[in-house]
Amino acid sequence: MTYLKQQFDELLAYWPDENEALRSLRMEAFNHFNELGFPTKKWEEWQFTDFSEFKKNKYRLSWAKDLPNIPETIPGKIEGSDLVFIINGHYQSQISSMPDGVTIPSHLDVFEADDQIFSASQSGNPFKALNTAMMNSGIVISVAPNTLIKKPIQVVYLTTDLSDPLMNHPKFVFNVGENSQATIVEHYIGSTDQTYFVNPVSHVTVKANASFNHIRIQEENKSASHVATTEYDLEADSRLNAAHFSSGSKLFRHDIKLNFNDKGAEAKLNGLCLTESHQHHDQHVMVDHQNDACQSHQLFKYILADKSSGVFNGKVVVRENTKQTDADQSNKNLLLSPDALMNSNPQLEIYADDVKCAHGSTTGQIDPEALFYMRSRGISRPKATELIIGGFAKDVLDSISDENISDHINQKINNWLIGSQNNE
Amino acid sequence: MLTIKNLHAGVAEKEILKGLNLSVKPGELHAIMGRNGSGKSTLANVITGRDNYNVIEGSVTFNGIDLLDMSPEDRALAGIFMSFQYPVVIPGVNNTYFLRAALNAKLKHQGLKEINAADFMRFIREKLKLVDMDEKYLSRAVNDGFSGGEKKRNEILQMLTLEPILSILDETDSGLDIDALKIVAEGVNNFRNGKRAFLAITHYQRLLEYMQPDFIHVLIDGKIVKSGDKSLAFELEEKGYSWLES
Numbered sequence: 001m002t003y004l005k006q007q008f009d010e011l012l013a014y015w016p017d018e019n020e021a022l023r024s025l026r027m028e029a030f031n032h033f034n035e036l037g038f039p040t041k042k043w044e045e046w047q048f049t050d051f052s053e054f055k056k057n058k059y060r061l062s063w064a065k066d067l068p069n070i071p072e073t074i075p076g077k078i079e080g081s082d083l084v085f086i087i088n089g090h091y092q093s094q095i096s097s098m099p100d101g102v103t104i105p106s107h108l109d110v111f112e113a114d115d116q117i118f119s120a121s122q123s124g125n126p127f128k129a130l131n132t133a134m135m136n137s138g139i140v141i142s143v144a145p146n147t148l149i150k151k152p153i154q155v156v157y158l159t160t161d162l163s164d165p166l167m168n169h170p171k172f173v174f175n176v177g178e179n180s181q182a183t184i185v186e187h188y189i190g191s192t193d194q195t196y197f198v199n200p201v202s203h204v205t206v207k208a209n210a211s212f213n214h215i216r217i218q219e220e221n222k223s224a225s226h227v228a229t230t231e232y233d234l235e236a237d238s239r240l241n242a243a244h245f246s247s248g249s250k251l252f253r254h255d256i257k258l259n260f261n262d263k264g265a266e267a268k269l270n271g272l273c274l275t276e277s278h279q280h281h282d283q284h285v286m287v288d289h290q291n292d293a294c295q296s297h298q299l300f301k302y303i304l305a306d307k308s309s310g311v312f313n314g315k316v317v318v319r320e321n322t323k324q325t326d327a328d329q330s331n332k333n334l335l336l337s338p339d340a341l342m343n344s345n346p347q348l349e350i351y352a353d354d355v356k357c358a359h360g361s362t363t364g365q366i367d368p369e370a371l372f373y374m375r376s377r378g379i380s381r382p383k384a385t386e387l388i389i390g391g392f393a394k395d396v397l398d399s400i401s402d403e404n405i406s407d408h409i410n411q412k413i414n415n416w417l418i419g420s421q422n423n424e
Numbered sequence: 425m426l427t428i429k430n431l432h433a434g435v436a437e438k439e440i441l442k443g444l445n446l447s448v449k450p451g452e453l454h455a456i457m458g459r460n461g462s463g464k465s466t467l468a469n470v471i472t473g474r475d476n477y478n479v480i481e482g483s484v485t486f487n488g489i490d491l492l493d494m495s496p497e498d499r500a501l502a503g504i505f506m507s508f509q510y511p512v513v514i515p516g517v518n519n520t521y522f523l524r525a526a527l528n529a530k531l532k533h534q535g536l537k538e539i540n541a542a543d544f545m546r547f548i549r550e551k552l553k554l555v556d557m558d559e560k561y562l563s564r565a566v567n568d569g570f571s572g573g574e575k576k577r578n579e580i581l582q583m584l585t586l587e588p589i590l591s592i593l594d595e596t597d598s599g600l601d602i603d604a605l606k607i608v609a610e611g612v613n614n615f616r617n618g619k620r621a622f623l624a625i626t627h628y629q630r631l632l633e634y635m636q637p638d639f640i641h642v643l644i645d646g647k648i649v650k651s652g653d654k655s656l657a658f659e660l661e662e663k664g665y666s667w668l669e670s
Contacts, residue, residue, distance in 0.1 A: 368475065373512040376472050377526035377582060378500035378533070387525065391516025391565065 003058040004033075004130070007167075011061060011134060019108055021115070029120045029132035036126040048311040048343050049253055049282045053225060059167035059197045061136055062089040068161035070095065076189045076219065080404045081154040088159055089137035089168040101147035102182075105140050110173050117173060117203050125255060127227045131169040131201040138170030138200065141184060145177035145207070152183035152213075152402055159220065162194035172202040176210045178235075183213040183402060190221030190248060201229045206238040208262070213241045215405055219412070220248035222279065227253045234294075236262035240269075243399050244283075245409055247274040247416055252281040260287075260294040271300040272396040274416050275308035275340075282311035289318040289325045298329040301396055303389060304340035305420045311343045316359070320351040327355070333363040334392050336420065386417045425450050425621050426471070426590055431482035432646075433470045439480060440466040442646035448590070453622040455632055455657070458643035459665055464625045465509065467643070468594045471623075472506045473499050486590070501533040505588030507579035509595040514566040519578070522566045523548060523585055530586055551584045555611045572599035580611040591615075593624045597631035609634030629657040642668055 008030055012023070038054045039046035067090045074085060074095070082099055085092045098104065111118050120132035143149055157170065176182050188198060198220060206212045220226045226249040234240055246252055258267055273281040287296045302310040312331045333342040344361040366388055374384035393413055400406040426448040434440040440463045448454055458464050469477050471484060473496035484491045491499055514522070528538040539547065552559060555577045567575050576596055583591055593612070597605055612622065612635060624631060632640075632654065640656040641648045642665065649668050650656065 367512070367514075369512045370514045372474055372496060373508065373514070374522070374526075375496040376474075376500055376506055376508075377522075377586065378497050378529040379525055380497050380529065381495070383525065383529070384497075387517050387522070388514060391514055394516035 007061050008133060022108060022111055025118055026133050029129045032121050033126050033129035033133055038126055049280060057165050057195055059165045062166050062168050074156055075158060075191060076156055076187055078154050078404050078408045081152040084139055084155040086137060086157045091139060099149050099151055101144045101149060103142045105142055107140060107171060110140050125229060127199055128201055128229045131171060131199050134169040135171045137168050138172045140173040142175040143177050143180045143182045145180055147180045149182040152185055152405060154185040154187055157188045159196055160191040162192045162196055165195045167197040170200040172200060174204045176206045176212045178207040179209045181211045185215045185405060187217045189219050190224050192221055193223050195223050197225045199227050203231050205233045206235060206240055208236045208238060211239040215400060216244040218246035218248050218252060222250050224249040225251040229255045232258040234260050234265040234267060237264040240267040242269050244271040246281055250279055254283045256285045258287045260289055260291045263292045266295040268399060269298045270396045270399045272393055273302040273310055275310060276305040276420050277308060279308040285314040287316045289322055289327060292322050293324040295326040299396060300331045302333040302342060304342060305336040307339040309341040313345045315347045318350045318352050318355050322352045323354045325355040327357045329359040331361040335365050389417055425487055427485045429483045432480040433466060433477060435476055440646050444648060448621045450621055451618040452638045453624060453635060455624045455626060455637040455640045456643055457626055457640060457660060462643045463646040464643055465594060468506055468592050468625055471592060472496060472504060501530060503589035505583050505586055506592040506594055507583060507596050511567045511575040511579055513568050515568060517566050519564055519566050520562045527585055551581055554584055555580050556607050557581060573604035576600055576608055580608050584615060590621050595625060597626055606634060629661050632657050644669055
C-alpha cells in the first residue's frame with residue numbers, strides 16, 4: 001500500500017521529536033501491518049466483508065490545515081452531558097468540559113505507565129496495527145478512584161467539510177478507577193459526502209469494584225468506512241454496561257474483545273445495528289472468561305433494510321479450571337427486505353465444568369400476524385411496521401439507564417424507521 | 425349494515441366458503457355456529473381483510489360500500505372490529521401505546537383531535553374496570569405474558585376503546601374459564617345498543633348462554649344451511665350438527 005507508506009513517512013516527519021519508545025512502537029506496528037496486509041476473503045475471521053476499497057481509495061491523514069470552522073451547534077450533542085469535541089481528528093479543548101475527578105492524561109503518559117495498552121504486534125488485526133502505527137488523534141479519559149461521575153461524558157468525533165478522502169486513526173483510552181462510576185458516550189458522526197476512513201481503537205479498563213457505562217454510537221456518513229477495535233479489561237467485581245449502536249458508514253467492522261482479568265466481574269454487551277441501501281455491518285465479539293464467578297450477557301440485534309448486509313460473529317470462551325461462569329449470548333436479526341442478508345455465527349468454547357452458558361441466534365422477517373393484528377385496529381401499515389420494528393429494538397435501548405442518552409438514540413431509531421419506510 | 429351475497433372464498437386454490445349469504449342490521453347479534461373447518465374463521469378473515477384469503481365470487485358490502493377492495497386498516501376505520509381467536513403477541517410494543525395509537529388512528533380518520541397520553545390514561549382506566557382487568561397489563565408489551573383469559577379481555581378492551589359499529593367475536597369463548605367468560609360476555613352485553621351489530625363465531629353454545637343472539641346460523645361446508653332464533657342453539661346442543669348435513 002504505497003499511499004499508506006507515504007502517509008506514514010509524512011507522519012514521522014511531522015513529529016520529529018516524538019518519544020523514541022513510542023516511535024519504535026509505531027515502526028513495529030507498521031511492519032506488522034505490512035506483513036499482514038488488508039484482510040482478504042481467505043481470512044476466516046474476516047471473510048464476509050469486502051475490504052478491497054482500501055486498495056482502491058487513497059486516503060491521507062488529517063493535518064492541522066484540515067481543521068474546519070467549528071459549528072455553532074455541536075451535532076449529536078446530548079443534553080446533560082459533558083462534552084469532549086474532536087473535529088476531523090483535532091481535539092477542541094476550548095469547547096470541551098470535564099467534571100471534577102476526571103483527568104485527560106497524554107497518550108505518552110499512558111504509554112509510559114502501561115505500553116501493553118498500545119501494543120498491536122500480536123493481534124493479527126491489521127487495522128489495529130495500522131492504528132498503532134498511525135495514531136494521530138483520540139483522547140485519554142481517566143476517572144480517579146472512589147469517584148462518582150454523575151453526568152455522562154460525551155465524546156463527539158465529528159468528520160466534516162472534506163475536500164478529499166481523509167483518514168484518522170484515533171486511540172481512545174478510558175480508565176475508570178477503583179470503586180468509581182462513570183458513563184462515557186463515544187459518538188462518531190459524519191457530515192460530508194466525501195469518502196473517508198475512521199479507524200479507532202478504544203481501550204477500556206474498569207478497575208476493581210468500579211462500574212462503567214459505555215455507549216458507542218456510530219453515525220458516520222454513508223460515504224465512510226469505519227473499522228474499529230474495542231477492548232475491555234475488567235478487574236475484580238467490576239461492572240460494565242456497554243451498548244453499541246451503529247447506523248452509519250457503508251462499511252463497518254467492529255472487533256470487540258472483553259477480558260475478565262479477575263474474579264466476580266459482570267459485563268453486559270448490547271448492540272443494535274440499523275442498515276439500509278448497500279451498507280454492510282460486521283461485528284466480531286470475543287468474551288474471555290479466564291477467571292471465576294464472572295458473568296457476561298450479550299444481546300446483539302440487527303435490523304436490515306434494502307440490500308444491506310450484516311455479520312455477527314460472537315465467541316464466548318470459558319477457560320479451563322474456572323468456576324461459576326455465567327455467560328449468555330443472543331443474536332436476533334430482522335430482515336426488512338428480501339434482498340437483505342445476515343450472517344450469524346454464535347460460538348461457545350467451554351473448557352470448564354462449573355458453568356451456566358446459553359447462546360442462540362434467530363433471523364426473521366416482520367411477523368405478518370402482528371402486522372395484520374395492528375392494521376385490523378386501524379393502524380396504517382407504515383405505522384404498524386414502525387411500531388413492530390421499534391418494539392424489536394426496545395430491549396437494547398432499555399439497557400441504557402441515562403434518559404437523555406436513550407431518548408437521543410430512540411429519536412435516531414425513529415428517524416431511521418421513518419426514513420427506511422419512505423425508501424420502500 | 426353488513427350484506428354478504430353469494431360469497432365464494434378460500435385460501436390459495438382451496439374454496440372454503442361456497443355461496444354464503446348473510447345480512448346483519450344495526451343492533452343485531454348474529455351467532456355463526458359450526459364445526460371446525462366449516463368456514464367460520466374464513467368468514468371472519470374475509471370480512472376483516474386478512475392476506476392470503478381470496479374471494480372467488482360474490483360481494484361483501486358494509487353500509488353500502490364494497491369492503492373487498494379496502495385495506496384492513498380502512499375496514500377498521502370504517503367501523504369493523506374483530507376480537508381475535510388467537511390474539512397476537514407483539515414484543516416490545518407497549519400495550520397502552522398500542523391502544524392509544526389505534527384510538528388516535530380512528531380519531532384522526534374522523535377529523536377529530538388526537539388524545540394525549542394523560543387524557544388517554546384516564547379514559548383507558550375506566551374501560552379497564554369494565555373488563556375487570558388489572559392495570560399492570562397496560563404497561564406490558566401487547567399480549568406478552570398474558571394468559572389466555574387476559575388476552576381475550578384485552579381484545580374486548582380494544583373493542584370498548586375503538587367503539588366499532590360491527591364487532592366480530594371469533595371464538596371469544598375458547599380458552600376462557602366460566603368467570604372470565606361471564607366478564608367478557610358482560611362487557612359485550614353492556615356495549616350493545618341499537619346501532620351496534622355483532623357477529624359471534626362459536627363452536628359451542630356456551631357463549632350464547634351469556635349473550636342474547638337475535639339470530640343463529642349454522643355453517644356447514646361453507647354455506648349457511650339453517651338459520652333460526654336462540655332455540656336453534658339448544659336444538660344443536662341436543663342433536664349435534666349431523667341432522668343438518670345432507
